[in-house]
Structure formats: structure tokens, C-alpha cells
Amino acid sequence: MAKVRIYQLAKELGMENAELLEILNEMGVSYKSHASTLEDETAQAVKEIIAEQRGLEEQRRREEEAKRAEEARKALPHRPPVVVIMGHVDHGKTSLLDYLRKSRIAEREAGGITQHVGAFEVKTKGGTVVFIDTPGHEAFTSIRQRGARVADIAVIVIAADDGIMPQTKEAIAHAKAAGAKIIFAANKMDLPQANLDKVYQDLMREQFVPEAYGGDAIVVPISAKTGQGVADLLDMILLVAELEDLRADPEAEPKGVILEARVDKQAGVLASMLVQEGTFRVGDYLVAGEVWGKIRAMRDSDDNQRKEAPPGSAVQVLGFSELPHAGEVVHWVPDQVAAKEIAEERILERKDREAGAETGLRARNIADLLRTMKEAEQKEINIILRTDTQGSLEAIQQILAKESTEEVKINVMFAAVGAPAESDVLLATTANAAILSFGVNPAGSVKKMAEQKGVPLQSFRIIYELIDEVRKMVRGQREPVFKEEVLGTAEVRAVFKLSRGIIAGCMVTSGKIPRNADIRVLRKGKEIWKGKIESLKRLKDDVREVAQGFECGIQLEGFTEFEEGDIFEASQQVEVMQS
Numbered sequence: 012m013a014k015v016r017i018y019q020l021a022k023e024l025g026m027e028n029a030e031l032l033e034i035l036n037e038m039g040v041s042y043k044s045h046a047s048t049l050e051d052e053t054a055q056a057v058k059e060i061i062a063e064q065r066g067l068e069e070q071r072r073r074e075e076e077a078k079r080a081e082e083a084r085k086a087l088p089h090r091p092p093v094v095v096i097m098g099h100v101d102h103g104k105t106s107l108l109d110y111l112r113k114s115r116i117a118e119r120e121a122g123g124i125t126q127h128v129g130a131f132e133v134k135t136k137g138g139t140v141v142f143i144d145t146p147g148h149e150a151f152t153s154i155r156q157r158g159a160r161v162a163d164i165a166v167i168v169i170a171a172d173d174g175i176m177p178q179t180k181e182a183i184a185h186a187k188a189a190g191a192k193i194i195f196a197a198n199k200m201d202l203p204q205a206n207l208d209k210v211y212q213d214l215m216r217e218q219f220v221p222e223a224y225g226g227d228a229i230v231v232p233i234s235a236k237t238g239q240g241v242a243d244l245l246d247m248i249l250l251v252a253e254l255e256d257l258r259a260d261p262e263a264e265p266k267g268v269i270l271e272a273r274v275d276k277q278a279g280v281l282a283s284m285l286v287q288e289g290t291f292r293v294g295d296y297l298v299a300g301e302v303w304g305k306i307r308a309m310r311d312s313d314d315n316q317r318k319e320a321p322p323g324s325a326v327q328v329l330g331f332s333e334l335p336h337a338g339e340v341v342h343w344v345p346d347q348v349a350a351k352e353i354a355e356e357r358i359l360e361r362k363d364r365e366a367g368a369e370t371g372l373r374a375r376n377i378a379d380l381l382r383t384m385k386e387a388e389q390k391e392i393n394i395i396l397r398t399d400t401q402g403s404l405e406a407i408q409q410i411l412a413k414e415s416t417e418e419v420k421i422n423v424m425f426a427a428v429g430a431p432a433e434s435d436v437l438l439a440t441t442a443n444a445a446i447l448s449f450g451v452n453p454a455g456s457v458k459k460m461a462e463q464k465g466v467p468l469q470s471f472r473i474i475y476e477l478i479d480e481v482r483k484m485v486r487g488q489r490e491p492v493f494k495e496e497v498l499g500t501a502e503v504r505a506v507f508k509l510s511r512g513i514i515a516g517c518m519v520t521s522g523k524i525p526r527n528a529d530i531r532v533l534r535k536g537k538e539i540w541k542g543k544i545e546s547l548k549r550l551k552d553d554v555r556e557v558a559q560g561f562e563c564g565i566q567l568e569g570f571t572e573f574e575e576g577d578i579f580e581a582s583q584q585v586e587v588m589q590s
């Protein structure tokens with residue numbers, strides 16, 4: 012290796028000569044001037060010292076930044092916690108919501124009208140709590156799916172005369188997947204057959220150790236009928252919220268989420284929105300997914316007209332151009348031009364995506380899931396397990412428990428008897444999970460939903476095969492197998508030499524030529540080149556694909572020696588589904 016002079020090394024390291032000379036002095040290296048040469052080992056040692064110094068500086072800088080960000084956050088005002096109520100059928104979700112709603116009506120003057128705005132506030136001495144007005148995980152997960160995190164806390168209602176039931180477990184899995192804190196409400200405590208101990212024991216079986224047993228799972232005994240314990244539940248919610256230190260900036264650029272939306276014959280589109288950051292004001296422009304709007308009026312759950320909606324408020328917004336989807340994130344935009352532009356852009360993007368999906372992409376399978384996991388460096392394989400009997404469920408869980416390795420953990424996030432359901436697909440979507448079923452088959456509608464949402468769903472009839480599939484997932488050994496699929500052909504009818512390059516004027520003679528396809532150039536039946544398309548144009552426009560019977564201009568990436576009569580064959584690699 013050539014020896015390096017001091018000034019050369021300084022330049023290479025991006026520092027002043029004087030700085031480098033100082034480091035050399037500290038190292039006790041002798042030199043005459045900055046033009047002196049250094050031994051290889053010395054140069055290497057200098058590089059290491061500098062790298063270390065810079066690494067430390069970078070680390071210090073990051074720590075400073077994190078500290079500043081945390082300080083800035085601490086300076087913001089608190090916001091109320093947002094709570095969703097979940098649980099098994101008939102365990103009392105609706106009754107609890109009704110009780111909470113009523114208690115707040117009672118607090119106000121008699122005869123007050125309430126307005127359904129998707130969420131309502133309960134004010135206590137300890138603070139305000141916002142409750143999502145629809146029970147159950149469907150509403151909750153469909154909101155989550157669009158990327159918005161809505162609920163900070165999930166209250167999971169368990170009827171104390173019944174204990175933990177399948178949907179209770181499902182609710183737990185959903186709440187965990189969404190990263191919400193969980194509080195259990197043991198309901199129906201007014202009934203003589205209520206058995207709090209059974210609830211505790213059921214929870215232990217689900218790996219939740221109640222505080223009463225020395226653990227940290229919060230369980231509040233309540234009665235949604237008499238109201239007993241509901242105040243304690245509110246206190247607990249506020250306590251958990253305090254620990255979570257929930258804050259939001261009322262001055263930030265406003266952001267919210269659509270809770271629900273409907274069309275009113277007279278008023279037009281009415282959308283319920285939960286404000287998460289900043290303050291929305293009447294007259295503001297906003298975009299929710301592909302829909303834009305201008306806030307003409309806002310109303311809260313007490314039926315008050317509101318000019319402003321700060322973080323934590325739920326309001327009904329009048330002024331959307333069309334119906335926004337529940338769960339869509341709402342962004343503030345400065346004016347109508349921007350609002351329309353963003354909404355239109357999103358529509359185009361979606362159409363492109365849909366068209367892209369049509370050009371030969373298939374349902375995601377486990378190999379895709381593994382790739383996503385690898386990219387995300389996810390070290391846990393999330394599985395939803397569905398089986399025909401309790402016996403097989405337990406057997407499979409026991410075997411799976413032994414299949415986790417140090418690097419990859421198998422996390423059975425939800426396991427139940429019965430066919431995979433739509434709610435499983437929703438859960439799998441939020442948690443990037445695969446659904447594996449044994450001895451039960453999902454309904455067609457569930458399969459279709461899984462395909463649409465890109466959730467891998469596989470059914471097995473032999474336990475060993477299911478386990479084997481999981482083992483392959485753990486080892487990441489499931490290498491995908493690809494085969495080539497021909498999509499179409501085009502014949503070169505003319506060759507144009509233009510300023511932007513040499514273009515083949517083609518006629519698509521079969522199938523279609525998509526812009527992103529692989530191209531093989533055939534001359535007299537023999538392949539003379541293989542590669543990608545540089546540009547695909549119809550008339551003057553860039554297009555995504557050209558169908559049979561149409562002319563187009565094709566420019567290839569790095570190949571210009573095509574001639575009239577050559578055939579361009581378009582193909583793509585498709586993954587072969589392995590059973």
C-alpha cells in the first residue's frame with residue numbers, strides 16, 4: 012500500500028492539517044511537516060481514533076437531540092386518554108358505555124341533547140376521559156388498519172358470572188397488537204353468581220397476573236347496571252394515562268382521525284373526527300384519504316357548535332366533499348388548491364396500485380411475509396391459530412412452544428377453536444401475522460378478505476405439516492421458487508433515431524406489454540438480448556402498459572441494435588405457490 016502524506020490523510024478524513032498534526036502530537040508520532048509521509052500502521056491508527064471520536068460525537072449529538080425532543084414534549088400540555096371498550100358478546104360493553112354516557116348527561120342540566128359524534132368525553136375531578144362510542148374490536152381495528160393509532164387504553168369487559176370467553180381472548184390479542192394499555196373490568200358484580208376469583212384465575216391462564224395476586228394486571232370490579240365501581244374504573248384509566256404521560260401540542264399542524272362518517276339527506280356528509288394534534292378551526296381545509304373538505308361547522312357530543320377543536324376533542328365535521336372512510340387520517344391543508352391536489356393525487360396513486368396488482372400480482376403467501384419480516388428485522392413470527400377441537404389446539408400450541416429459537420420467537424397471538432374469521436384477518440393485518448388453520452376451512456369471504464389485505468392464510472389437515480411450515484418460517488428456509496410467465500409480444504415495425512435515443516416503433520401483437528416487464532428481444536426466433544424497458548410511450552405519453560392491437564414506442568435499457576421484424580417478448584417472474 013502506498014504511503015500517505017499527512018495533508019493527504021487530512022483531506023481524506025475531511026479535516027484541517029493542523030487538527031491532524033495535533034492528533035499526531037498526542038499520539039507521539041514525529042514528523043517534519045504536513046508533507047511528511049506516515050507509516051501505514053500510523054495512518055490506520057489515526058483513522059481508527061478519528062472514527063471513534065466521530066462515533067462518540069454522533070452518539071452525543073443524538074442523545075442531545077433526544078433530550079431536547081423529550082424536553083420539548085414535556086413542555087406540552089397533557090391530553091385526555093382515548094379509551095375503547097372491548098369484550099365478549101353480552102359481557103356488558105354497551106351497558107358500560109350507556110352508563111358512562113348517562114352519568115355525564117346527569118351531570119349536566121336535565122333535558123340536554125346528546126349528539127353521536129363517534130366519541131364522548133367523561134369529565135371527572137381527576138381529568139377527562141374520551142371514550143370511543145362503538146364497542147368491539149371491529150371498529151377499533153378498521154381504524155387501526157389505515158395506520159392511525161386511536162385508542163391509548165383498551166378496557167376489556169369480562170362478565171364475572173361467565174369469565175374469559177373466546178372473544179375476550181380475541182380482544183386481548185387486538186389490544187396488544189395495537190399497542191394499547193389494557194385494563195380489565197370484571198362486570199356484573201351485582202349478580203349473586205359473580206365470581207371475581209374465577210376471573211382472576213382465567214386471567215392467570217392468559218398470562219395476566221392480577222394485582223390482587225401480586226402481579227401488574229389491573230382488574231376493576233364493576234357493575235354497568237348499578238354503576239358500582241365505575242368511578243374506580245375511571246380513576247384507573249386516569250392513573251394509567253398519567254403513567255403514559257400523554258401529551259399533544261394544540262399549536263401543532265392539526266391532525267386527526269375519522270371515527271365514522273355518514274350522509275345526511277339534509278346536511279350532506281357528516282364525519283366524526285377525533286383531533287389528535289393541533290387545533291382545527293371552522294374555515295380550515297382538510298384532507299382525509301382521497302376526500303377533501305372545508306370545515307363549515309363543527310359540533311361536539313353535547314350538541315354545542317364549536318369554532319375550535321383542540322387535541323382530544325371529538326367533533327362532527329360538516330364540509331367534506333364526499334364520504335371519508337373510518338380510520339382515515341385527517342390532515343390540515345393550507346388552502347383549497349392544495350386540498351384538491353392531494354386528494355386527486357391519492358386517487359391516482361390508488362388506481363396505479365390497483366392496476367399494478369392486476370398485472371399479475373397474486374395473494375401474499377408466507378414467503379412474502381417472511382421477506383417483510385426480514386426487511387423489518389422482525390424477530391417474532393406472529394401466528395393466529397385456528398383448529399377443529401380444543402385437543403388439537405392445545406397439542407399444536409405445545410409443539411409450537413418448543414419451536415422458538417433464540418433468534419426467532421414464535422408468538423401465537425391468538426388461538427381458538429373454529430374456522431378463521433374476518434376478525435382474524437383484521438388482527439393479522441395489524442400485527443403482520445399469518446393465519447394457520449388445522450382441520451377447519453375458512454369461509455370463501457374470509458379467504459377473499461385475506462387475499463385483499465395480503466394476509467397469508469393456510470389450512471392444514473396434518474399436524475406435522477403445519478408444524479413443518481412454522482419450522483420453515485423460523486429457519487427462513489422457505490426460498491421462493493419463481494417461474495417466468497409470458498405476458499405479451501410486440502413486433503418492431505420501425506426504428507426511430509430521436510434526440511432522446513433510439514426508439515423501436517412497435518405493434519403489440521399479443522397480450523400486453525407492461526412498462527415494468529422483463530423484455531427478451533427475439534430475432535428469427537433466437538434470443539439476442541434480455542433486459543428491461545427504459546421508456547414506454549403511446550403517442551407522446553408515458554404509459555404503464557400497452558395492450559394488443561395498439562402501437563407504441565419502446566426504448567430499451569442499454570440496447571439499441573434492434574431491427575424491423577424483431578419480436579419483443581414481455582414476461583415477468585411469478586412466484587410458484589408451494590403447498
Ligand SMILES: Nc1nc2c(ncn2[C@@H]2O[C@H](COP(=O)(O)OP(=O)(O)OP(=O)(O)O)[C@@H](O)[C@H]2O)c(=O)[nH]1
Nearest residue numbers: 099100101102103104105106198199200234235236
Ligand atoms: N346484572 C347485570 N347485568 C348486566 C350488567 N351489564 C350488562 N348486563 C346485561 O347483560 C346483557 C348484555 O349486555 P350488553 O351491554 O348488551 O353487552 P355487550 O357486551 O354490549 O353485548 P354485544 O353488544 O352483544 O356484544 C344485557 O341484558 C345487560 O342488561 C351488569 O353489570 N349487571
